[in-house]
Amino acid sequence: MRPVYLHGSAVSTTWRDASRSLTDLIFECVRTALGTAGISAADVGATVLAAHDLVDGRGLTSMVTAPAAATYLKDETRLGDDGALAFVLGDARVRSGSVDTCLVAAWGRASEGPIDEIAHALFDPFTARPLALTEIAVSGMRAARCLGDFPGYGRWRGAAAARRGVRPADPSRVPATAWPLRAGELPVWADVVAAVVLGSQPGPVRVGGVGMSTEPYELGDRDLTGLTALRTASAQALTDAGVDAASIDVLELDGLTLFDEALAAEAVGAAARGDGMSLLANSPRVNAGGGSAAGYCAPAMGLVRVARAAERLRNATTSQVGLATGASVVAAQVQAAVVLEGA
Amino acid sequence: MTGPAELAILGVGQTPYRRRHEGSTPELVYGAVRAALDHSGLEHRDIDLVIGGFAPDALAGENCPDKRFLPAAGAVGKWSMRINTGGTTGIAAAYAAMDLLEAGRGDAALVVGVERMAQARSVPAVFNSIFDPIYERDTGLSTVSMGALRATRMMQSWGYTAELWARVAERNFAHAASNPLAHIRTAYSVGDVLTSRMLAWPIRQLDACPISEGVCAVVIARTSAAARQRGRPLARVRGRATVTDTYNMGDRIGRREGDLVELLTLRMAAQRALGQAGLASAADADVVEIHAPFDHAETMAYAPLRFCAAADGPALVESGFGHRDGGGPVINPSGGPMAANPVGATALIRLAECALQVMGAAGERQVPGAATAVATGQGGSTQFSTCTVLSGS
Amino acid sequence: MGESAAGKVPPLTIDGHWAFDYTYYAGDAASRFFAELANRRIMGTRCPQCLRVLVPARGFCDACFVETTDWVQVSPHGTLETFTILTTSFPGLPEPPLVVGYVMLAGASSAVLNFVDGIDLTDPDAAGTAMLGRPPVTARFKDVCEGRITDFVFTLDEPA
Structure with missing residues (x-):
């Protein structure tokens, strides 16, 4: 297997920019990512995309949107799953030697569709939809459990929320809350595109290792605060890279709300059980750009976290190691973890 | 395939394909x-x-239905993802x-293609x-009129007729009459x-695929890991390629590199996959499963698969080919x-059927002595094409 | 004590409704294309690399992966490159039968999809066969343009 390097990346976060269609947003972000990698569309050997039909409001979205991601007469596939999972598949394409350069892109435009209703449609029509469940509601249940079990969550939630930056005034950008979540702990909906260029030639960031795991669909079958899939995925990624959790300098953790991010910090081993919120409040290592409050729309977010981690490694003055995670829909049923190593 | 790991299909499991299944999706997947596992000789722990395939969500009336059915395929605690092309x-x-x-x-993978489109009571609206x-x-x-726009152009360009296409449908x-899994098992005639019934001129009901439900599961493994399966038949993956075109059908009208009905993406994919397998033409295979939901679409694939020049397609049909x-x-x-088209599974079924043929496990529909098989895939606005070559062990 | 799993009850179904409302942003290129329809002009954009005039107008050329530059007005006259006769009814659309087809307008490098009006469809096979020879067509604008692709339709220059 060959080593894989991250050559370029781009993230665009906008809101209701009427001057741009969805395909315009994808085209511009992908072009920027290719630019940072110093290559043209012609150099791309394969493309792996992540997008959801229902978020995009297009019955088979990649039919209309894939060509905006430099796929013309190319080897291309699309996941209806989180962007970090697409990154893992893109990494495999280069690692195996099947292509030398692979573009990975993911997007979601929250301003075009009814995000809360779409999240409701994720749930079982027999057992959960009649109960008005959304993913925010699941985060609310996670938060309630944390506040009940761990005193640190109550103590540090205010300070951790304050680090997430100023919340936009537009009420349509924040979902209706579910107790005990507070407004500053919720995601801020955005029109998000992320793109990453992977290659076999040495580049500024190396992909050290990857991992992935899956939880049951039924919420009652899961350990809602233990994030079993993320524990497994990050342990695999760390083992694959030959590093331990303590040596991670840069953490970019995907979570819908502040509480999901705090639980993710525990699951990857960056904080002890019950100390995740304290880490978010006090450590500059985690989600330096504000996490889900800096703009959120599935299924782009795992790839956003990878791109943000890569940026931070590129900008670091010393050689550092980063860990990025991505969570799928239905309240983080599938999780992927990626270890990145700066040059 | 000369990749770093040699790959083979070890097992196939399919539900029958029907207009409607009464079981839940997880039950059908399970x-x-x-x-598929029983056929492969592997256990779930292996x-x-x-990897789950489902498309489009609206046909099921569920957002990301894969998250509900992948656990039934044994995904919990393992790597999983959902593909939708x-x-x-x-x-x-x-x-x-x-x-x-x-x-x-990994050493072994389960691939599951699923379709529950009977859950939608508004299929044409979904396809719009x-x-x-x-x-x-x-x-x-709609998908039918999108096909019809191509059929008309094939009549204009190469002289195809409704009668010729009806012969393809009849075959x-x-x-299908000898495939117990097929949805349509009536041997309809040209007449x-x-x-x-006319759907969208020149396409009639029996020129087109039915609306079908069902699940196809395939076990794929590195041949090194499959070594302990010695004695069981394998379907080795000899070549594969996928190519994507522009969405815009209007951009492909009169395009120099390949017109709308020349199926440039399949031509490119076939060239790569056949080349990897050392075949000059798909006609050198014993079995070809063409992913074409319409009879005219099957004939559109003939030139890209190197059966004949595009203009000679009508004569090839006339000769009773296939x-x-x-x-x-x-x-x-x-x-x-045309006998069963569960959208999220149908391209995997082409692969699975080819695998069964070269494994000698196709039952009533077995082509005697089949050693090499070619499967195509076609999706989007006839813009995604794949070509896979399999051979027996 | 557990009961046997063999006991069979009638399968349960529940009704679902699947409707989501969207606001699609057309973006600058399509917005201008639609605005120009009100001026009775059909516009394309030129790719600076392959020099194709893309109609309807696009902000970028997906083949060359560059932004388009010049705006070009194309002729309302063109050729019916391919078509079909629709028989399926859609909510909010005119009642079938309808002819829809791709037309290559003079000055354009790509064909545009729209309805073809004014065709006698009493015998669809006769009507369809008569139009197989790539007949010339012309875009006719509606009296009131709403900024939709259906602001114009094509008609055959000579009756089929």
Whole structure:
């Protein structure tokens, strides 16, 4: 297997920019990512995309949107799953030697569709939809459990929320809350595109290792605060890279709300059980750009976290190691973890 | 395939394909996966990756239905992801599994293609919703009219007629009669096709695939890991390629590199996959499963698969090409998508049927002595094409 | 004590409704294309690399992966490159039968999809066969343009 390097990346976060269609947003972000990698569309050997039909409001979205991601007469596939999972598949394409350069892109435009209703449609029509469940509601249940079990969550939630930056005034950008979540702990909906260029030639960031795991669909079958899939995925990624959790300098953790991010910090081993919120409040290592409050729309977010981690490694003055995670829909049923190593 | 890991299909499990299944999606998936594992000789614990294919969500009335059915395929605690590339979804899911296996991300994978479109009571409206909402949706485009626009152009360019295409349909239905899994098992005649209901001129009901439900599961493994399965038949992956075109059909009208009906993406994919397998033409295979939901679409694939020049397609149909007893390659011994077309599974079924043929495990529809088989996949606005070559062990 | 799993009850179904409302942003290129329809002009954009005039107008050329530059007005006259006769009814669309087809307008490099009006469809086979020869067509604008692709339709220059 060959080593894989991250050559370029781009993230665009906008809101209701009427001057741009969805395909315009994808085209511009992908072009920027290719630019940072110093290559043209012609150099791309394969493309792996992540997008959801229902978020995009297009019955088979990649039919209309894939060509905006430099796929013309190319080897291309699309996941209806989180962007970090697409990154893992893109990494495999280069690692195996099947292509030398692979573009990975993911997007979601929250301003075009009814995000809360779409999240409701994720749930079982027999057992959960009649109960008005959304993913925010699941985060609310996670938060309630944390506040009940761990005193640190109550103590540090205010300070951790304050680090997430100023919340936009537009009420349509924040979902209706579910107790005990507070407004500053919720995601801020955005029109998000992320793109990453992977290659076999040495580049500024190396992909050290990857991992992935899956939880049951039924919420009652899961350990809602233990994030079993993320524990497994990050342990695999760390083992694959030959590093331990303590040596991670840069953490970019995907979570819908502040509480999901705090639980993710525990699951990857960056904080002890019950100390995740304290880490978010006090450590500059985690989600330096504000996490889900800096703009959120599935299924782009795992790839956003990878791109943000890569940026931070590129900008670091010393050689550092980063860990990025991505969570799928239905309240983080599938999780992927990626270890990145700066040059 | 000369990749870093040699890959093979070890097992296939399928539900029958029917207009409607009464079981829940997880139940249907579990049944097909159980059958695929049993066929492969592997156990659930041997599986490292589970890749699910489903398309489009609106046909099920569920957002990301894969999250509900992947656990039934044994995904919990393992790597899993969902692929959605429209018509090619099933084969794209298989390719994702192959890519991960070749990168050393596991030894064995389960691929599951699923369709529950009977849950939608508004199928034409769903198929209209796939088109560009800004420039094209207002014109009432659907998957059928999208096909019809190509059929008309093939009549203009190469002299195809409704009668010729009806002969292709008749052969597919004749083959399907010996496939117990097929949705349509009536041996409709040319006359039946030509008098069936008009859907979108020149396409009639029996020129087109039915609306079908069902699940196809395939076990794929690195051959090094499959070594302990010695004695069991394998279907080795000899070549594979996928190519994507522009969405815009209007951009392909008169395009220098390949017109709308020249199927440039399949030509490119076939060239690569056949080349990897050392075949000059798909006609050198014993079995070819063509992913074509319409009879005209099957004939559109003939030139890209190097059966003949595009202009000679009508004469090739006239010659009775593709029949089980015709001497040349047998086209769609399963009956093909015209006999069952569960969208999220259909391209994987083409692969699975080819695997069964070269493993000698195709039962009533077995082509005697089949050693090499070619499967195609076709999706989007006829813009995603795949070509896979399999051979027996 | 557990009961046997063999006991069979009638399968349960529940009704679902699947409707989501969207606001699609057309973007600058399509917005201008639609605005120009009100001026009775059909516009394309030129790719600076392959020099194709893309109709309807696009902000970028997906083949060359560059932004388009010049705006070009194309002729309302063109050729019916391919078509079909629709028989399926859609909510909010005119009642079938309808003819829809791709037209290559003079000055354009790509064909545009729209309805073809004014054709006698009493015998669809006769009507369809008569139009197979790539007949010339002309875009006719509606009296009131709404900024939709259906602001114009094509008609045959000579009756089929």
